[in-house]
Amino acid sequence: METExxxxxxxxxxxxxxxxxxxxxxxxMVNIVPAVQTDLGVSLSTxxxxxxxxxxxxGMFIVVAGGLADRMGRKKVTYVGLILSVIGSxxxxxANGSVLLVAGRILQGLSAAAIMPATIxxxxxxxxxxxxxxxxxxxxxxxxxxxxLCSFFGGVIATSIGWKWIFVISIVFALLAMWLMKDxxxxxxxxxxxxxxxxxGLGIFIITMLALNVFITQGADFGWTSPLTITLAVVTIIGxxxxxxxxxxxxxxxxxxxxxxxxxxxxxxxxxxxLNAVAGTLIVANxxxxxxxxxxxxxxxxxxxxxxxxxxxxxxxxEKIMQRTGARNPMLWGTTLTLIGVAVMGLTFLxxxxxxxxxxxGFILFGLGLGMxxxxxxxxxxxxxxxxxxxxxSGVYKMASSLGxxxxxxxxxxxxxxxxxxxxxxxxxTAGIITNVIFAILSLLSIMFFVPKDSGSxxxxxxxxxxxxxxxx
Numbered sequence: 001m002e003t004e005x006x007x008x009x010x011x012x013x014x015x016x017x018x019x020x021x022x023x024x025x026x027x028x029m030v031n032i033v034p035a036v037q038t039d040l041g042v043s044l045s046t047x048x049x050x051x052x053x054x055x056x057x058x059g060m061f062i063v064v065a066g067g068l069a070d071r072m073g074r075k076k077v078t079y080v081g082l083i084l085s086v087i088g089s090x091x092x093x094x095a096n097g098s099v100l101l102v103a104g105r106i107l108q109g110l111s112a113a114a115i116m117p118a119t120i121x122x123x124x125x126x127x128x129x130x131x132x133x134x135x136x137x138x139x140x141x142x143x144x145x146x147x148x149l150c151s152f153f154g155g156v157i158a159t160s161i162g163w164k165w166i167f168v169i170s171i172v173f174a175l176l177a178m179w180l181m182k183d184x185x186x187x188x189x190x191x192x193x194x195x196x197x198x199x200x201g202l203g204i205f206i207i208t209m210l211a212l213n214v215f216i217t218q219g220a221d222f223g224w225t226s227p228l229t230i231t232l233a234v235v236t237i238i239g240x241x242x243x244x245x246x247x248x249x250x251x252x253x254x255x256x257x258x259x260x261x262x263x264x265x266x267x268x269x270x271x272x273x274x275l276n277a278v279a280g281t282l283i284v285a286n287x288x289x290x291x292x293x294x295x296x297x298x299x300x301x302x303x304x305x306x307x308x309x310x311x312x313x314x315x316x317x318x319e320k321i322m323q324r325t326g327a328r329n330p331m332l333w334g335t336t337l338t339l340i341g342v343a344v345m346g347l348t349f350l351x352x353x354x355x356x357x358x359x360x361x362g363f364i365l366f367g368l369g370l371g372m373x374x375x376x377x378x379x380x381x382x383x384x385x386x387x388x389x390x391x392x393x394s395g396v397y398k399m400a401s402s403l404g405x406x407x408x409x410x411x412x413x414x415x416x417x418x419x420x421x422x423x424x425x426x427x428x429x430t431a432g433i434i435t436n437v438i439f440a441i442l443s444l445l446s447i448m449f450f451v452p453k454d455s456g457s458x459x460x461x462x463x464x465x466x467x468x469x470x471x472x473x
Contacts, residue, residue, distance in 0.1 A: 013180055015078075015119045015123065015139060015142070015177070017177035019139060019143050020142050020173055021173045022111070023142075024166060024167070024169065024173060032155065032163045032166075033290075036163055039163070040097055040101060042101065044417065045221060048413045049218075050098070050101050051105070051409060051413075053406075054108045054112065054406075055402045056213050057110055057113065058110070058112035058399075058402035059109075059401075060109075061110055062116060062396075065077055065081070065114040066117030066121070066394050066395020069117060069121055070188065071188065073188050075187060076186065079181075081111045081113070081114025082177055083111075083174075084110050085108060085170065086175070087107055088106075089168070089170045090171070093164050109402075112402065113402070116394070117397075120397075122187055123135045123382075124382050125187040126187070133323070136382065137315050137318075137375045141312055141315050155304075156301055158298075159296055159298035160298075198247075198252055198253055201243065201247050205254060208236055208239025208243060211232045211236045212236040213406065215229060215232040216407060216411055263452065264450065265384040267447055268378075268380040268397065270446040270450065272377055272404065273403065274404060275335060275404070275440065276400070276402075276405045277439040278342055278366075279408050280409050280410075280412025281432075281436040283412060283413055284413070288416075291425060292348070292425040293355070293356075304363050306360055306363050306367065307366050310363075310368040311374075313371065314334075314368050315374050316375075317372065318334065318372040318375045319375040321372065322376040327376035327379065328452065328453055330373065331373050331380075331451060332444065333369075335369060335373055335447060337368050337369030338365070339369070339437060342362065342366060342437055342440055343362075344359075344365070345362040345433050346429070346430045348427075348429050380451065381393065381394070381397040411435060413432075415431050416431065419432070
């Protein structure tokens with residue numbers, strides 16, 4: 001006799017552990033820059049490139065992975081991501097220079113590309129209504145809360161036993177995630193016709209994103225008016241135009257731009273990109289307090305404790321507010337709190353103690369804002385996704401997260417390092433923070449313009465999924 005499988009707490013914990021592996025190797029890196037640079041003997045520009053590569057490769061391949069998850073199986077693609085996480089973390093554990101550092105970061109980016117959309121699709125598949133919102137809240141705790149946890153965690157581990165242990169622990173989390181999810185039945189989308197992969201679209205997209213990333217991260221070193229920098233800018237502009245043109249004429253497109261006809265989905269995705277770009281605040285603030293104020297990695301990690309507690313405490317609150325008022329209000333309120341929190345971190349003219357208190361308070365507001373925004377935004381994107389393209393739509397949404405994070409970190413680090421060539425470290429930090437304030441303002445405007453006032457959760461109705469009861473956890 002067949003029965004309907006329903007998601008369990010064991011599945012939620014396994015997914016959260018899988019999502020946390022991304023932050024263990026992504027966010028913790030922004031807090032251990034001096035330690036990694038000293039240990040491996042690499043330049044700051046090389047290290048900044050390595051930091052942004054994970055989010056960049058995640059962003060470039062996350063839509064591909066989301067589409068493959070719909071076709072091949074969401075659990076299978078999640079497992080592929082966790083295995084890549086283990087291999088990438090091993091590369092960093094064994095690194096003694098830039099080669100394994102860069103290789104490991106790329107593999108970790110591919111890992112995140114597989115894990116993020118596949119796990120969202122699993123939650124959409126096996127949880128309904130309020131239970132799905134609860135599951136997505138815990139997913140958000142792993143995703144958004146993980147950023148605060150791992151920023152603090154990275155500083156503690158780097159100071160006490162060495163930064164490479166971060167990635168040993170990341171391997172442990174990946175293995176635990178695989179064990180916790182082993183009894184979950186496979187989930188695939190109901191599709192018709194033969195699947196044709198969009199190699200052309202992927203090629204254009206990769207070339208465009210790499211050109212844009214190199215332009216941002218290396219433009220200052222090359223010279224902003226050098227022929228190479230100008231060529232990269234031209235390639236980026238032509239690539240973006242060509243990609244949109246090419247995809248609109250494809251039956252099996254890498255990104256189905258028709259999804260963006262849905263305004264709530266568009267608003268959630270654009271604001272998600274911009275609010276993730278605000279992550280550049282973390283690398284600017286953490287680097288500044290260590291270089292400009294003499295903090296250790298541990299001390300700078302302590303500054304983010306309030307951020308961690310606020311994110312973790314506010315995510316479920318954001319869920320409850322959404323259920324009462326719809327998604328728009330908590331998205332707007334959360335983004336506004338984030339904007340204020342980031343802005344006060346730019347007050348670098350303040351004396352040491354007052355600035356330390358201000359930054360600690362700023363991180364709390366930052367965390368409160370992200371926590372309030374997280375679940376309403378994710379649920380808006382998921383609930384307005386086409387039923388047969390949940391993996392792909394989740395992939396686009398998470399691509400916005402990854403690319404926003406990559407370019408936010410890259411742009412903030414570039415502004416900080418470029419301004420520091422001509423001005424004091426305080427002015428450079430303020431300039432880097434102002435960059436992130438602009439991202440937050442644009443995120444706020446995108447919510448106001450795209451997400452309607454009556455936007456709430458309108459989950460799609462799906463047919464029951466029938467599985468063998470022996471497979472249930």
